[in-house]
Amino acid sequence: MKFGVVVFPGSNCDQDCFYVIKDVLKKPVRYIWHKDTDVDGLDCVILPGGFSYGDYLRTGAIARFSPVMKSIAGFARKGGTVIGICNGFQILLEAGLLPGVMLRNRYLHFVCKHVYVKTENNHTRFTSLYNTEQILKIPIAHNEGNYYIDAAGLKELRDNNQIVFRYCSATGEISDQFNPNGALDNIAGIMNKKGNVLGMMPHPERSSERELGSQDGYFIFRSILKWLKTQRTW
């Protein structure tokens, strides 16, 4: 059961993800340098948050050309588990591994705080340990988390249950008031049709330990682990 954390120049949550896998989840993990193409032997690839290439162009727009991205696309095609967090989500969108685009936050500010998201789909390899509609307290920290997709795309996401997380209140109410960045339909995380690639703006690695004020994100990693285990025994 091996995890890989991609390191782009400018990634800054790579070490946090690495730490959670190694010291909290206690599973083997290695870094994948963006110029490398070797993802052999990995079961799950994490694209971490940060500012790949400074995000001086559009977020993720340069990172998607990194040599490693071709390998990750191949890994995903074969059904490998991929999770993109924050900047990682943005890169997955730019790379076409997930549908839609990311716009600047509607108030044009970076926003860092704990928010609540509702688990819209717990029948996924990323969320199977959550209850139906479980509400998670989990931090966000981004400039561009304003998810957008056209009407047909949104319908497709809904029809295929690809929307995994939506921003909500502490009690689960979903409305514009609890939307921190203007994302369409309060979308905080989506997956691909096949269900093996997840992109999410909130940071599960920042909410995996009691000391940090919430452990709600931890069960994403645990869910992945559970899924990988069952895969292995099949």
Next chain:
Amino acid sequence: MKPDVYRSLGLSDKEYRNIVKILKRKPTNTELAMFSVEWSEHCGYTRSRKWLKLLPKTGKYKTLIGEDSGGIIIDGLAIIFKMESHNHPSQVEPKQGAATGVGGIIRDIFTAGARPIALLNSLRFGPLSQAYNKYLFTGVIDGIQFYGNCVGVPTVGGEIYFDQSYAGNCLVNAMCIGIAKKGKLVRARAFGKENSIMYVGSSTGRDGIGGCSILASHEFKEGEEKRPTVQIGDPFTEKCLIEATLEAINTGYVVGIKDMGAAGLTCCTSEMASAGNSGMDIELQAVPRREENMEPWELMMSESQERMLICIKRGKEDQIKKIFLKWDLNASVIGKVTNDGVVTIRDNGKIAAQIKAHSLTKAPIYDMPYRKPKYLRELNKLELSKILKPKDYNKVLRKLLAAPSIANKSWVYEQYDHMVQTNTVVLPGSNAAILRLKGTNKAIAATSDCNSRYCFLNPYRGAQIAVAEAARNLICSGAHPAAVTDCLNFGNPEKPESFWQFKNCVEGIRDACRLFNIAVVSGNVSFYNESPQSAINPTPTIGMIGIVNDINKICSQNFKQEGDVVILLGYSREELGASEYLKEIYNLTKGNAPQLDLKLEQAVQKTALKVIEKGLVNSAHDCSEGGLAVALAECCVSNKDKMIGVNINNLNYDMRRDALLFGESQSRIILSCSNDSVEKIRKIALEFKAPFCAIGKTCGRVLRILNGTEELIYLPLEDLYKEWGGSLKKEIEG
């Protein structure tokens, strides 16, 4: 040489004569430029050094003092930290000024071999009612978020104040904390004949030329165009530099590193050679550059950002180069270490400058005259009887809570990534930020403090209070105050009144630090903070680090549950001098700073820390600006998701009600605890001789304060939160 040449570089006639004497000949243009920056106040501390020597360098924790930063050692772990100003650049170009301030202080930390783990900022502006101040404020915040968020170091705390004295000269003080295994630290030195000098990082352009000698060492005059002297920041390159540098240090082949900050190559070559008691032979043609036809003096003066100079063991150049190239960074050997003590700068082989390193770095020390300002006699007088007593204390409290200096700063810190690196266990908005040390049971607490109105009205006591308050904030978080970095912001030192403020503040810091037995391990002086309108209030910002011995015993300021007993340690005096209350309600900056009895302060702090470490209390908060009433309000509403009211019904003071509610008496801490802890806390307070009074109980949705039977404050929490929580955003966004 014509006097206007060296004068335009900021050198005096006497200094020029001195240079000729040292060189025994006329200086070249490049040499003159090098002397001008090294002998500027900014680099050479020519006016301040005599007094800075007074600050204690040792304390109860083992200290480490390096060339560009300092720290403490705890359990084999070095905690390195420093605060530095970037005031003038921020006043000229707020976004880039603040951004490069953050970048510079981060480099001072990781060039010591420590991984930067947190940033704090102390910011001061003129009133937001003036459009330019609002522009500066939002620009500075934007610069800090732009740089700090991208570079991946969390911005976890700080302070923001607004006062007319900063209207023509804002203050941006940035502090960075880093950690390293003790054996991995590196100094900013070059030594070992034939070892290589390598340039790494961004290429050199013409940006920032004269930034420190021109911009930082003179007052602002009306209408001056100084924008080209501000540097441009690139946090992405800095992030790559952090990783590459730490990787390079890990090889063991690095002899020394220094950031090319103020005065760029000049500073790095001369100071590294001087600190290592060696010399250097540099070829400028090897310097990576981004502009054509740069003259030697321009290359030596440029303050292009994200560059460093490294001294590497001979023969290991390629290994180090490989690391930097992996991160797509420049790495070029530009010279070697010599043992003649001379810095030789060549351009295509031709000598452009040749100076003894020590003569550059031993800048002259000036004994500046000082004099107590005459205006203080008048200002220090405050006849309370002439201050009208307000009719409605609720109205006053609401106004104070909405004052930008007191109001909640979440509009600001939510724009900063304060959680990256997953160490922040107490988020911004409490007494102090707390960062866990992964793999240990310990944590670091950090705060920055200075009430500059106190320092204006009484520099010595004001500076002491800044130290005492910083320590109090750490104590309230459950941390042992451990060491200080200071950022000393003052007006023109050539004016005796300004210099008197400086001298007294330094003495205040010295005496307070001695009493707390903590060292000043690093710091920075920023003079000439003046504009045509006025000089700034003297602002000796204190950055303080504390150690939490058990991460499970940390404490935050908000009330935790209903039915808890609220305790006041310390007591209130009838004093309103220098208060936020006088300023906000009566527009008065008058009276004297609050009294400070350091014995009482210690008794209160020791009591608070002991009861927190014993796990007896649920919250702790110190009383500062706005006094008891504001502190209690903050305890009620700091946690927006769980606000808890309080009924204060055991105060029996015979004094003016406004002084009781809003006076800023020092050495007071508000605790809350469950019923069965009260007696234990009382005993501990008695043991340390700290005044103790159970003043009320948490309950309901209202802040209610009585004195005797007279109800002074009755405000629903929603109203408090509206004022405290929302006013800054309203002020900015309308």
